[in-house]
Amino acid sequence: MPNETNPAAAKKSRRSSGAMTLQDVAKLAGVAPITASRAINTPASVSAEVLHKVLAAVEKTGYVPNRMAGSLASSRSRMIAAVVPSTVMSVFVETVETLNNTLFDAGYQLMLGQSSYSVEREEALLEAVIGRRPDGIFLAGILQPGRARTRLMASGIPVVESWDLTQTPIDMLIGFSHLAIGRAAAKHLLDKGRKRFALVLAGDERAARRASSFTEAVAAAGLEDVFTVNVGDSRTLKSGRNAFIKILTQIPKTDAIFCSSDLLAMGVVTEAKARGINVPKDLSVMGFGDVPFGADIEPALSTVRINGGDIGRMAARYLIDRAEGKTVEKPIVDIGFSIIERAST
Amino acid sequence: MPNETNPAAAKKSRRSSGAMTLQDVAKLAGVAPITASRAINTPASVSAEVLHKVLAAVEKTGYVPNRMAGSLASSRSRMIAAVVPSTVMSVFVETVETLNNTLFDAGYQLMLGQSSYSVEREEALLEAVIGRRPDGIFLAGILQPGRARTRLMASGIPVVESWDLTQTPIDMLIGFSHLAIGRAAAKHLLDKGRKRFALVLAGDERAARRASSFTEAVAAAGLEDVFTVNVGDSRTLKSGRNAFIKILTQIPKTDAIFCSSDLLAMGVVTEAKARGINVPKDLSVMGFGDVPFGADIEPALSTVRINGGDIGRMAARYLIDRAEGKTVEKPIVDIGFSIIERAST
DNA sequence: TTGAAAGCGCTAACAA
């Protein structure tokens, strides 16, 4: 070993990353590396004197433990991965934020992947994620059968799927029933005495399921067919405005519209107001997702609220418990939803 | 070595994580581990026959490389960390989304940390982040001197600070001038012939700087003092509504309001409309950030646009180039801003 | 083009 004799100028081996290591700290503190490790990670398991010496050495060297090495040695990465379709104007952000904060408070980091609503991207993302050996994976949605799902199950990594219900989850599940939401939304609007219904939705399979049960409930009430407008993107207000123009052209008598997002609903309301149509007198509009400012616009927006914060918190809790071997349960939770009645209906 | 003779039941050593390893693949393919590694990572450096055998073995075993082990051996984690204050209704989400997508396309993962606008949390976060040895760190903002900044500089990890300008960046910088924005906003409203100005802002230091140059520019035009309302949170519409009520009570003649976020501006507009005040005839309202739907509300919202996508893309590029040793530059970029004039002014 | 050997920096396992 070169330069052993001159600590001050001790050059690291060619392969070293150059940063301070536990070795350096241990040497400075005059203890074995494992003892330094214990002083840092489980201070209770070490004598006061050793603790003091090691912490002093840490301070002096500016040592920051290399968690990658620790993870490799212990097979515990203290990382959780989350895969979401998007974070911009998305209904998942509250969940991701809460998940992340809860994880951090428990000493975990979040790896975030965005599938951009693409199945291929999602598959590639999951492959990459599995390679990082996270202690858990959160999925915004349910993973369809395929290569990624197989790999994921084979990996043995704890998984929380969310935002939907299924009989065959990969592992854990925190969701709610889109069919029940469609029915509840229809009931809400029927109770208001509305007669002619329309739907505005983007090409999202879950929104389509809400729409189908909505349509059924309206038919069951003996009313005319629900007119449905498909828009490209549920995260823009513009699509909602355009959709309303289409509805007005085709079925002018429409008096209730259920949208697959709050932004779409805001678009409908905006366009209606611009045309002198009174919401909610002439038209009831309902959104989905409960954006933070939905209560403060004029008229305040009726919507379906999903408690995204609860999903994030619960998912974090389940994944951490699993990672720490506290449970082997496979919870399947229906967290439900609430119909939020505000001025727009 | 136990069970060497019975591959089917071959138990891994007690310490093993149990997953397939490069060893397993190599053994199955009849080559050395390093050769299997080359076949997977640099297929060009290997004969066609070996490549075929290794890929077949990968397929059969369902092997997913352990990137943590690879990172440790190569001192390259292929992870980039981003630290932002928040992702809910935040002006940073577009940047994070673009950063993440650009990184993923280049084979990198994103670690996301949220400081929740707390300095202590930010320090703790950065300490945790450094321990993961990311190849680069993106900061939404500029890091103030302190323990974390010192540690970060000592770590040698490439850093991009953003969203502001400074003479003393840690490393790289992609920002813009908040003082220039305040002046430009004031000029825009002065050009409209407005006479009595107000500001609505949350307790954000950057917003305060925009406000100060705004105030100076108004004073330089010989007009009366700018009335300033401080609100708790720039990410709610409600604060904007309340702020406007306060302004109306104190300075009823106010005819121009510059807000520190688009949501605050939307709140002001909403409250004004609810009180029969015409925007923009009686009152000009201007936001900051250019939320995706600002162009589609009624009236369309004038605002200051920061190209968050560009920041994310450039940051990704710089950090990757640095990680791959392509450059050692320390770019300092002023990406500027645009005043977006719409109906609300 | 392929392989043997030696780590990367840490912690599990066992021993004292």
Added chain:
DNA sequence: TTGTTAGCGCTTTCAA
């Protein structure tokens, strides 16, 4: 309570 030893699963280095 402290230490010794032997890996974790991969890649760098050097040699053939």
